[in-house]
Amino acid sequence: MPVGGSGLGAGSATLAELINNLGGLVTVGDGVHNESAAQIGGHSVQAGQIHGDVHFHNALEERLVPRQLPVAARHFVNRAVEQDALTTLLGGATSNGFVLxxxxxxxxxxxxxxxxxxxxxxxxxxxxxxxxxxNLRGFDSVAEPVESTDALGSFLIALGVPTERMPQGLEARAGLFRSLVHGKQMLVLLDNARTAEQVRPLLPGSPSCLVLVTSRNRLHELVVREGATRVSLDVLTADEAELMLASYLGDQRVAAEQEAVRDLIRHCAGLPLALGIAAARAVENPDFPLTEVVSQLQDERDRLDALDAGGVTGLRSVFSWPYRSLTPEAARLFRLLGLPTGPDIGLRAAADLAGRSRRETRALLAELSQASLLDQHEPGRYRFHDLLRAYAAERAATDEAAPDRDAAIRRLLDHYLRTSHSIDRFLVGHSRKFALVLPPSEVVGSTFDDEDRMLDWWDDEYANLTACIGQAHRRGFRAHAWSLAFTMFYFFRLRGYLAEWIRNFEMALGAVRELGDRRAEAQLLHGLAVAYFEAKQHEKVVYYSGLARELFEQADDRYDAAMSLLIGSESSSRLDRHDVALEMAQRGLELQVGVGDPNGRGYGHGCLGVAYMGLREYEKACSHFNDALTLYREVGEVYGESYILNELGELHLASGEPSTAVIMHREALRIRREIGYRRGEGQSFRGLGNALFAAGDREQGRANWEQALTIFEELGDVEADSVRQELGLC
Known part of the structure; x- marks a missing residue:
């Protein structure tokens, strides 16, 4: 083959010169011949073509068997899945000419x-x-990455090449290395690689060898070009982490302090390095309970201090290696991503947080993912390992000026607020007269072209939205805190997130009271009344609706004053105060007729229907329910429509018409499933079960009660107890 084809470049010794220099270590194999114009004796310099294989043997082959593996770690947890993947790769070795x-x-x-x-x-x-x-030291905090030329030099020395005969160029060393390991069954472990370029010259050319590369970066180029198999190592599971702690502390100590062990694993987020540091501290103090170690990890702000062993193996030092390898733009995004307190972030939100275009942000997120500093756990969504997020937040506090941090958080809040507000106005804007005034911003937020995608966004971002409400309140962005909570009123109700609804509205209430915004305060008080109605805490409904009504009346807001009257009427009916409920419903409907709002009038008729049902005046109740149904359908208020259909089901069952009740509950159930109203689904299943049972279909009645019970238990709804009693009667 041509000399250049063996990996020897200009300015390097030719392969023949290396052969001559190595003397008796080299002979030619069968079928190798030298094209030369004359007979040559002794050593020669090849100036033309070498055909066939060149074999290195004698001392190299017979005497030197390098065994360079470092000592195995004592406290190793059996990574069965990953080890099996590597063993399977080794077992798949073939003679097809490809290096594994x-x-x-x-x-x-x-x-x-x-x-x-x-x-x-x-x-x-x-x-x-x-x-x-x-050890290629690709991410070392105190030393530069090892040059491929130097790594090859160490390999060649291990393979018996004398230092005085060592070729100097990268390509010459690579060619000699491939020749020396040709046909051998060897493992080449390249630890802590930084790039594919650093690794590529170190690859043997023989399919009898296996190369194992570790890196914090995802070396996609080796996968694409060299056909490497990628094994991505995740944090330890809870069981694996417990086994690791037991290897340090002993089974008896771990078994005796199970709760502390669980807390320790949770605070270390399954990261073996963090667990090892924490366990080592516990070993140093065998007489101290593990709760002492756990107490040092409680506060996320102090967690890195507690888990920093110092030196190059300390947690901060280890995290700093890939961080320092980032481009300045990616490093800044890494820091800014440490500011939000939600569990993950989407591409569009990350772009607004950084104040960059989506295209720029996508490339920077890819760089962070490539460096294993961020995980794209589903398409377009990214999250940190918990301890890395703490490190990112620490770097932001150190390397970002306070005004820049506040500006980034403000942009993120604007993104969530404007997106949530646009969804809220689209889905239920017809049911509100109050117009939310958003804080000024250049951030536009995300837009969607159909209702399913809007609800999907709320579902995907729910944990981030509630986290942002708390963060906005703590950092003094009070207008964002209450406005964001207010935009989620319908979603809280739809999904049955009652505890979160109440908690966030109470937090928002504190923010608006600090702002002195009485209209906003009234809206949040009414929202709390509705939340407590869903939670079946009717005395609190009466209390909060009364506070809201006073503020609405002071502002001459007749529409919302009527809504507070009506929610108070509903709860009064549930409290068996039917005369009070009837009076409040009549006053509320009068106000809504004066306002002329069909949605408000529909609610008024519905509340009158409930009040008359309580008084057992079923004809009047049915008339008002039908009026409400017509009005709700007129404005496309499907939530209200399903509510009235469910009430009509109850009315027909009470009137001795179970077959008609079945029809009403089934239609209500269909709508509630379509809009994702889980609590409503449970109520419709329960009502349908009652109607079917009364109609004589006991088996189907029980099946529907069981469906209702599943939903109520999932939501933690107190109605689950009533359903269990009904099931007990079967």
Whole structure:
């Protein structure tokens, strides 16, 4: 083959010169011949073509078997899935000419090197010609990454090449390395690689070798070009983490302090490095309970201090290695992503947080993911490992000026507020007269073209939205805090998130009282009344609706004053105060007729129907329910429509018409399923079960009660107790 084809470039020694220099270590194999114009004796310099293989043997082959693996870690948890993947790769070795390569990547401190070394020790009998190891220091905090030329030099020395005969160029060393390991069964472990370019010259050319690469970066180029198999290492499961702690502390101590062990695992977020540091501290103080260690980890702000062992193996130091390798723009995004307190972030929200275009942000997020500093756990959504988020927040506090941090958080709040507000206005804007005035911003937020995608956004962002309400309140963005909570009124109700609804509205109430905004205060008081109605705490409904009504009346807001009267009427009916309920419903309907709002009038007729049902005046109740149904359908108020249909089901059952009741409940159930109103689904299942049972279909009645019970138990609804009693009667 041509000399250049062996990996020797201009300015390097030719392969023949290397052969001559190595003297008796080299002979030519069968079928190798030299094209030369004359007969040559002794050593020669090849100036033309070499055909066939060049074999290095004698001292190299017979005497030197490198065994360079580092000592295996004592406290290793059996990573069965990942070890099986590596063993399967080794078992799939064929003679098709391809070198077997596997890359192991993952977040800093997750145990990539520990896994690779442990597995390699288990498999060393599969490599009779030895193992080569090099720490490439791709992310070292105190040293530069190892040059490929230097790594090859260490390999060649291990393979018996004398230092005085060592070729100097990268390509010359690579060519000689490939020649020396040709046909050998060897493992090459390349630890802590930074890039594919650093690894590529170190790859043997023989399919009898296996190369194992560990890196914090995801070396996609090796997967694409060299066909490497990628193994992504995740944090330890709770069971694996407990086994690891037991290896440090002993089974008896772990078994005796199970609650503390669980807390320790949770605070360390399953990261082996963090668990090892925490366990080592517990070992140093065997007489102290583990709760002492746990107490140091309670506060997220102090957690890195408690888990920082110092030196190059300390948690901060280990996290700093990939962080320092980032471009300035990606490093800034990393810091800013440490500011939000929600569990994850979407691409559009991240772009607004950073004040960049989505295209720019996507590239920076890809860089963070490539460096294993961020996980894209589903398309377009990203999250931190908990301890990495604490590190990002710490870097933001150190490296970002306070005004810049506040501006970034403000942009993120604007993103969530404007998106949630646009969804709220689209879905239920017809049911509100109060117009929310948003804080001024250049952020537009996200827009969607159909209702399903709007609800999907609320579902996806729910935890982030509630986290942002609390963060806005704590950081003094009071207008954002209460406005964001207010935009989620319908979603809280739809999904039955009652505890979160009440908690966030109470927090928002505190914010508007600090702002002195009486109209906003009235809206939140009314929202709390509705939340307590859903929670079946009717005395609180009467209390909060009364406070809201006073403020609405002071502002001459007749529409909302009527709504507070009507929710108070509903709860009075549930409290068996039917005369009071009737009077309040009549006053509320009169106000809504004066306002001329069909949605408000529909609610008024519905409340009158409930009041007359309580008084057992079923004809009047039915008339008002039908009027409400017509008005709700007129404005497209499907939530209200399903509510009235359910009430009509109850009315027909009470009137001795179970077959008609079945029809009403089924229609209500259909609508509630379509809009995702879980609590309503449970109520319709229960009503349908009652109607079917009364109609003589006991089996189907019980089946519907069981469906209702499942939903109520899922939501933690007190109505579950009533359904259990009904099931007990079957």
């Amino acid at each position: 390569i596997s890359t192991v990547d993952g977040v800093a401190g997750v145990g990539k090197s520990t896994l690779a070394v442990h597995w390699a020790h288990r498999m060393r009998d599969r490599f009779p010609d030895g193992e080569l190891y090099v």
